[in-house]
Structures are given as C-alpha cells and as structure tokens.
Amino acid sequence: MTEIIIAGLNLHTADFDYSMAEFANLAQAAEMHVLAQLTQAADHPISGTYFGRGKADEFAAAVAANQADALLVNDQLSPTQLRNLEEIVKVPVIDRTELILEIFSRRARTKRAKLQVEIARLKYQLPRLRISGFNKLDQQSSGSQSANRGAGETQHELTKRTLQQRINQLQHQLQEIAKENLTQSRARQRSGLPLVAFVGYTNAGKSTTFNGLLNLFGEKTANRNLVKDQLFATLDTSIRRLNFKDNKSFLISDTVGFINDLPADLLEAFKTTLETVNEADLLIQVIDISQPEYKKMMAATEKTLKQIGAGSIPMLYAYNKADKLHLTYPLSEGGQLTYSAVDQTSLIKLTALIKQQLFGNYxxxxxxxxxxxxxxxxxxxxxxxxxxxxxxxxxxxxxxxxxxxxxxxxxxxxx
CATH class of the missing domain: 3.30.70 (Alpha-Beta Plaits)
Structure with missing residues (x-):
C-alpha cells in the first residue's frame, strides 16, 4: 500500500476539519495509507507553491522523516504549484482533483464510464503536460521509467495538439453512446411511466435502497447494482421498472454519488450519465444520517443538482442508516422519511411515499x-x-x- 502524507491549507473556513477528514477517506479509497496530516493556516494560497515556502520545507522534512511515497494536497493546484512543490518535497504531489479522477478510473466498469473518466483526466492533464502523480508512483514501485497504467501512460511525451486530438476522439465515441441513450430516453417518455432518480452523497446507501426495492417489486431477472461500503462504488446509471398489484408502475434510477467540490471537468464528462436525473419526475435524496456532517453532504448534493440543472425537480428526503443510531424507523413526516435501506418495512414505506407523490392526482x-x-x-x-x-x-x-x-x-x- 502506498504510504502518503496529506496536507491542507486552512483558510479559516468552518468546514476545514470535515474537508480534511473526507480527503483522508478519499486517499484510503485509492488504497493509500495516511501516515500524517499537515496543515497551514493562511489567508490565501501562495501563487508559486500554494503553501508558504517555509511550510513547504517543513512538509519536505516530514515526507523524508516518514519515508512517504507521495504528498497529497486537499485542493486543485495549478501546474506551477505542482511543479514547484514536487521540486521541494522530492516526491510526487497529487492534488484533490487528480485523486478523485484516480478513484473514478479504478471504479469505472462500462465503456461509457471509462470514456467519461478518461476525457476528464486528459482535460485535467492538458494544461499540465506532466506525468501524473500516480504514474510516478507506479514507476517508483516498478523501478522503471517505462511503467504504464493505461490512461496518461505517456503524458510527458504528448503535446497539447495530440492530447486534444485524443480528447476529441473520445468525445466522439461518447456522443455515439449518447445517441443510444437518447433513443432509450425517448422510448421511456413514450411509455408514460414516471421516473424516480436516487441522488445523494457517495456511499449514502442509494444502491442498497435501489436493490431493496427491486427485490420487493422488480422483475426477478433484473440485474442488481454493486453494493460496497466504499466511495463511488456506482459510476453508471441503472434504470429498472417496479410493478405493483394496483396496476401502477414506475421506473427507478440509481446514479453516481456526489461529493463536495466534485471536479468541474468530471461533472462535465458525466453529463450524459446525469441526464437521467434531469429527466426524472421525482428525486429521492438518500442521506446517511449516521454521518455527523450529513447536513453538509446534503448541501453539496443540492449544489451539484443545481449545477446540472436539476435543482427544481420535486424531491423527497430519505434519511438512511437510522439503525446505526438506534432511531425509531421507519418514520415519515411531510416529504421526509427516516429509514434503513436493509429493512423491508422501511422500503415499503418509502414506496408508499413515492406512489403518493407520483400518483396523488389519480x-x-x-x-x-x-x-x-x-x-x-x-x-x-x-x-x-x-x-x-x-x-x-x-x-x-x-x-x-x-x-x-x-x-x-x-x-x-x-x-
């Protein structure tokens, strides 16, 4: 496992500690072991090195003392900042954006997801034209300067022109997939079936809820989604039909999880995946109520929904994992439900709330x-x-x- 140190610049924001804790979780999701956390309080980043030069020298000493393989910085750094910091600390420097891209790359399973992640990675690397921090780690571990790991394997040899050509090729392939999705979308619209999309922070329990409803009301042959206690386990949209004895039916959609400060290029690349959210008649925001910072996770989710144009779609709030806090569940009030995604009674109550919202005009x-x-x-x-x-x-x-x-x-x- 890669041994790393994480670092952050405290700009006197209220959520700094939460942000650093989440950053450590992201590093662990990339199979890294956090040796230490280093911070600096400041009013603003330094243009050349992000951290002050004296603090950067302290970080270099800490990296050497701990024999760390890399330094991870909890922000998106400029090309100059990355280059200068690496010269000071003498190990690869990986910023927040590159870390999230790496996790997405490891989780991508379908052709569409892989295309979206690679486009985002290349756009990130385009102004930097450097070997990515993760590629440098691979080269260190293999003892070779020719190690490769797929996307970005020869970034130091590519010019901006060839990089842009590659981005254009991938975007063309993605557009072809988008045409297929458009055909499927039009077929759904012609069916007249309402669409319900599960949204929320990564690892909140969307896929567990999705699979639970399928087990109760879906076709027995319908594929279930991967459920793992890890960040970004789901990167692709899955749509399934639920049928009920009263002859009512609707579609449910499981979508990629959100996170605070999701990289703009990644959000843009996943636009075709998130189109299903925009088409939904109802959103179910799944919230992990067992997380102390769940309100900040809700705010990040709603910020992302506004960014993709889905901020005005009706939404129910589903507070999941009530069993972890020993709360009374299922308990509904207005457009909110406190529940457990692994409890059948909770899922039946959630279904009743959805049906009431969708079919209240019957x-x-x-x-x-x-x-x-x-x-x-x-x-x-x-x-x-x-x-x-x-x-x-x-x-x-x-x-x-x-x-x-x-x-x-x-x-x-x-x-």
Whole structure:
C-alpha cells in the first residue's frame, strides 16, 4: 500500500476539519495509507507553491522523516504549484482533483464510464503536460521509467495538439453512446411511466435502497447494482421498472454519488450519465444520517443538482442508516422519511411515499362499459386499479382508480 502524507491549507473556513477528514477517506479509497496530516493556516494560497515556502520545507522534512511515497494536497493546484512543490518535497504531489479522477478510473466498469473518466483526466492533464502523480508512483514501485497504467501512460511525451486530438476522439465515441441513450430516453417518455432518480452523497446507501426495492417489486431477472461500503462504488446509471398489484408502475434510477467540490471537468464528462436525473419526475435524496456532517453532504448534493440543472425537480428526503443510531424507523413526516435501506418495512414505506407523490392526482370513478364497448375492459384491467366489478344487463360496472389521462379518455363511460 502506498504510504502518503496529506496536507491542507486552512483558510479559516468552518468546514476545514470535515474537508480534511473526507480527503483522508478519499486517499484510503485509492488504497493509500495516511501516515500524517499537515496543515497551514493562511489567508490565501501562495501563487508559486500554494503553501508558504517555509511550510513547504517543513512538509519536505516530514515526507523524508516518514519515508512517504507521495504528498497529497486537499485542493486543485495549478501546474506551477505542482511543479514547484514536487521540486521541494522530492516526491510526487497529487492534488484533490487528480485523486478523485484516480478513484473514478479504478471504479469505472462500462465503456461509457471509462470514456467519461478518461476525457476528464486528459482535460485535467492538458494544461499540465506532466506525468501524473500516480504514474510516478507506479514507476517508483516498478523501478522503471517505462511503467504504464493505461490512461496518461505517456503524458510527458504528448503535446497539447495530440492530447486534444485524443480528447476529441473520445468525445466522439461518447456522443455515439449518447445517441443510444437518447433513443432509450425517448422510448421511456413514450411509455408514460414516471421516473424516480436516487441522488445523494457517495456511499449514502442509494444502491442498497435501489436493490431493496427491486427485490420487493422488480422483475426477478433484473440485474442488481454493486453494493460496497466504499466511495463511488456506482459510476453508471441503472434504470429498472417496479410493478405493483394496483396496476401502477414506475421506473427507478440509481446514479453516481456526489461529493463536495466534485471536479468541474468530471461533472462535465458525466453529463450524459446525469441526464437521467434531469429527466426524472421525482428525486429521492438518500442521506446517511449516521454521518455527523450529513447536513453538509446534503448541501453539496443540492449544489451539484443545481449545477446540472436539476435543482427544481420535486424531491423527497430519505434519511438512511437510522439503525446505526438506534432511531425509531421507519418514520415519515411531510416529504421526509427516516429509514434503513436493509429493512423491508422501511422500503415499503418509502414506496408508499413515492406512489403518493407520483400518483396523488389519480381519481376514483364508476364506469359502465356497454357490451358493445367491451374491448376497452382489457385496457382498464391493465392500466387502472379496479376496486369493484359488477355485471349488469347494460354492461360491466367498474369502480376504478385511474390516471388523469385515462379519466379524460373514458369520460363518456363515467356514471
């Protein structure tokens, strides 16, 4: 495991300690062992070295004393700052953006996710034209200057022109995938099925909730999402259909988790993945209530939703992992639910809240379907919630709960 030291500049913000703790978790997600945490209080970063020169020299001494393999800095550094810091500390310097990109790269499984991550990495490297900090670590561990690890393996040899050409090629491939997604999106819209998207901070329990609902109400053959207690376990959007005995159905979508200060290039690269969020009729923000800083995680989620244009979509707040705090659950109040994603009763309650939000405009009517119009009975049986059925001399008398569209279509049969 790579031995590293993390460093941060305290600009007198209220959430500095939280940010550093999260940064340490990110390093661990990249399979790194944090030897020490170093900080400097300042009013602003230094343009050439980010930290003050004297503090940077202290960091170099700490790196040497601890025999650290790298120094990780909790901010996005400029090319000049990266170069100058590496000259001082004599080990690779990795900033927050490069660390997050590395984690995403390791988690990417599908072609789309891999393309998105590589585009973001190349855009990050374009103004830097340096061997990435992670590539340098690989070269150190292999004892060779020719070690490679896929994306970015020969960054020191590439010019801006060839880098940009590679970005253009990857974007073209991503556009082809986006065309397929657009076709699927139009098919979903034609189906008329409402779409519910799970959003929230990484590792909040979105995939566990998604899989739990599938186990209760989804098709038995539908694929389940990977669930791991790790950051960014899910990078791709998955959409599945839930069906209920009252003939109501809706789609659920699991999406990539958010994090504070998600790199702009990464957010841009994942635009096609996050389009599903923009198309949703309802968002479920899954919140890990067992985290002391859960309110800051909620704020980061809502900031990201605004950045992608989804800030005005109706949202339910689902406070997960109540079992860890020994809270009473499931407990709902207004548009909020305190629950546990591994508790079946909680998932049933969540489903009821979703259905209430999606189908609250459904109405009950009585219909008399004449014998000569009996062909419409099949449509009622498939799309309406039939509450009562009676057979009369004039035809079939139904009491049914129907959508506004269906109510308008069959006005002539209403009693």
């Amino acid at each position: 109405q009950q009517f009585e219909y008399l379907i004449p014998f000569q119009a009996s062909r419409f009975l099949e449509e009622f049986n498939q799309q309406a919630n039939i509450l009562e059925t009676h057979y009369t001399a004039e035809g079939t008398l139904l009491k049914a709960e129907v959508s506004p569209q269906m109510a308008q279509k069959f006005t002539r049969f209403q009693q």
